[in-house]
Amino acid sequence: MIDVHAHICDEALMPFADKIVSDMVSDGLSAIIDSSYCPHSAEVALSNAKKYDRVFCTLGVHPEEYEKFSEEVLKRFIYLYETEKKVVAIGEIGLDYHYPELPKDKQWEIFERQLEAAGSLNAPVVLHIRDAIGDAYSILRNHENDLKGGVLLHCYSGSKEMVKQFDRFDCYYSFGGAVTFKNATEKPDVVRAVSYDRLLLETDCPYMTPVPYRGKTNFPAYVGLTCKKIAEILDKTFEDVDQTTEQNARRLFPRLY
Numbered sequence: 001m002i003d004v005h006a007h008i009c010d011e012a013l014m015p016f017a018d019k020i021v022s023d024m025v026s027d028g029l030s031a032i033i034d035s036s037y038c039p040h041s042a043e044v045a046l047s048n049a050k051k052y053d054r055v056f057c058t059l060g061v062h063p064e065e066y067e068k069f070s071e072e073v074l075k076r077f078i079y080l081y082e083t084e085k086k087v088v089a090i091g092e093i094g095l096d097y098h099y100p101e102l103p104k105d106k107q108w109e110i111f112e113r114q115l116e117a118a119g120s121l122n123a124p125v126v127l128h129i130r131d132a133i134g135d136a137y138s139i140l141r142n143h144e145n146d147l148k149g150g151v152l153l154h155c156y157s158g159s160k161e162m163v164k165q166f167d168r169f170d171c172y173y174s175f176g177g178a179v180t181f182k183n184a185t186e187k188p189d190v191v192r193a194v195s196y197d198r199l200l201l202e203t204d205c206p207y208m209t210p211v212p213y214r215g216k217t218n219f220p221a222y223v224g225l226t227c228k229k230i231a232e233i234l235d236k237t238f239e240d241v242d243q244t245t246e247q248n249a250r251r252l253f254p255r256l257y
Contacts, residue, residue, distance in 0.1 A: 001028050001029055001030065001201055001223050001224065001227055001242050001245065001246060002029070002030055002031045002032070002033070002200075002201065002245065002246050002249040002250075002256070003029060003031075003032045003033065003201065003202055003203050003205075003220045003223045004033050004152065004154070004174050004200045004201065004202045004249050004252075004253070005033060005035050005092070005126065005152075005154045005155065005174055005176070005202035005203070005204055006032050006033065006034055006035065006202070006203050006204070006205045006220050007034065007035060007037070007041075007204070007205060007206060007207075008020060008032065008034045008045070008048050008055065008205075008220075009034050009035075009036055009041045009042075009044040009045040009048060009057075010041070010205075010206055012206040012217060013205060013206050013217075013219070014044070016219070017048060017052075020032070020219060020220055020221075021052045021054070021055060023221060024054060024220075027220065027221040027223075027224065028224055028242070029054075029220055029221070029223065030054065030246060031054045031055070031056060031249070031256055032054065032055050032056070032220050033055075033056050033057065033058060033088060033089075033253070033256075034048050034049060034055055034056065034057045034058075035057070035058045035060075035091060035092050035126060035154070036057060036058060036059055036060060036092075037060065037061070037062035037064075037065055037092055038061055038062065038065040038068045039061070039068055039073050039076070040068075042057075042059045042060070042076075042077065042080075045057035045058070045059070046059070046080060046084060046086075046087065049084075049086040049087070050084075050086065055086075056086050056087075056088045056253070056255065056256060057086060057087055057088070058087070058088060058089040058090065058091040058092065058126050059077040059080055059081065059087055059089075059090060059091075060077070060090050060091040060092050060093040060114060060126065061073065061093065061110055061114065062092055062093065062094075062096075062128060063093075063094055063095055063096040063102060063107040063110070063111065063128065064096055064099070064102060066102070066103070066106045066107055066109075066110050067106075069110040069113075071113075074113060074114065074117055077090065077114075077117065078117055078120070078121065081121050081123055082121065085255055086255065087255070088124065088253040088255045088256060089118075089123055089124040089125060089126050089149075089150075089152070089253060090114055090117060090118040090121070090123050090124070090125050090126070091124075091125055091126025091127065091128075091152070091154070092126045092127065092128040092154060093110070093111055093114040093115070093125065093126070093127060093128065094111055094127040094128040094129045094130075094132075094136060095107050095108070095111060095128075095129055095130070095132035095135055095136050095139075096128065096129075096130040096131070096132065097130065097131040097132040097135075098130045098131045104135075108135075108139065111139060112139060112142075112143065115139070115140075115143045115146045115147075116143070116146055118146055118147075118149060119143065119145060119146025119147070119148070119149075120146075121149070122148055122149045123149045124149045124150035124151070124152065124252055124253060125147065125149065125150070125151055125152070126152045126154050127151065127152065127153050127154060128154060128155075129153060129157070129158070130157065133157075133158045133159075133162055137162070137165055137166065140166075140169055144169065147169050147170075150170070150172065150252045150253075151166075151169050151170070151171045151172065152171070152172045152173075152174060152200065152252060153166060153171050153172070153173050153174070154174050154202060154204070155174065155175070155176050155178070155202065155204050155208065156173040156174065156175060156190070156194075157178075158190075159186070159190065160186075160189050160190045160192070160193035163190065163193040163194055164193070167195070167198075170198075171198065172198045172199075172200055172248065172252050173194045173198060173199060173200065174199075174200035174201060174202040175187070175191060175199075175200075175201065175202065175226060175230065176201075176202045176203050176204045176208045176210070176223075176226055177203065177204070177208040177209050177210030177211070177214070177218060177222065177225070177226060178208055179191065179210075179226055179229050179230060179233070180210040180211040180214075180225060180226065180229045181211065181214070182211070187233075188233045191230055191233050191234065192233065192234065196234070196244060197244070197248055197251075198248065199230070199241075199244070199245055199248060200245050200248055200249055200252070201223050201226055201227055201230070201241075201245045201249075202223065202226075203218050203219070203220055203222055203223050203226070204218070205217070205218035205219050205220055205222070206218050206219070209222065210222050210225040210226055210229070211225070213225075224238075227241050227242055227245070
């Protein structure tokens with residue numbers, strides 16, 4: 001399995017980084033993508049990727065961190081993507097309308113600038129879209145030429161109908177612990193709407209912990225619980241979902257090895 005979206009760079013998980021990596025084989029993990037969300041976490045994630053063989057990273061400024069974005073930060077990300085082969089994508093970037101105090105115009109601005117940077121690099125993008133599916137789709141339409149490197153809708157929270165719309169951009173969709181929640185009654189239909197060759201696994205750790213550990217700190221090891229649930233939803237074996245999602249991840253992120 002590959003956990004395509006984890007936050008080892010988060011202060012909640014950094015004290016456990018050595019153990020997370022040493023347990024990867026026993027946990028069934030072949031790779032972890034450490035997803036950054038601000039300039040500081042980007043440097044931490046890069047450091048982790050350089051330290052640990054099977055840890056990779058993404059570089060990006062999350063919409064909640066819009067005040068930390070600058071053109072200098074973006075130039076740094078571009079330079080690192082060009083020079084560090086363990087940087088696999090630009091992300092996580094996107095829109096978050098869950099908190100009304102976050103200015104939409106600033107979110108749009110940094111989202112578009114980072115999409116443009118990814119386009120110039122032909123790099124994959126990892127998108128965080130929360131309560132903003134319609135506007136995100138509009139922005140992607142406007143930046144379709146910047147998406148040639150690939151698109152991941154991480155922790156996909158849109159409808160099954162919107163899957164058909166986002167398929168226009170040849171998107172990949174990752175699912176985490178939320179698929180195991182009893183109140184996530186719509187998730188099975190959404191998972192089934194995703195083409196099997198575009199399905200990925202993630203934890204979003206230390207957040208979104210799957211059942212039966214919900215309410216506790218999440219770890220990459222728990223990605224297997226999501227794999228098991230998705231296998232049940234799709235009426236496939238655990239091994240099939242494991243192998244297929246790993247192949248999908250390596251197709252989207254060719255720098256994984």
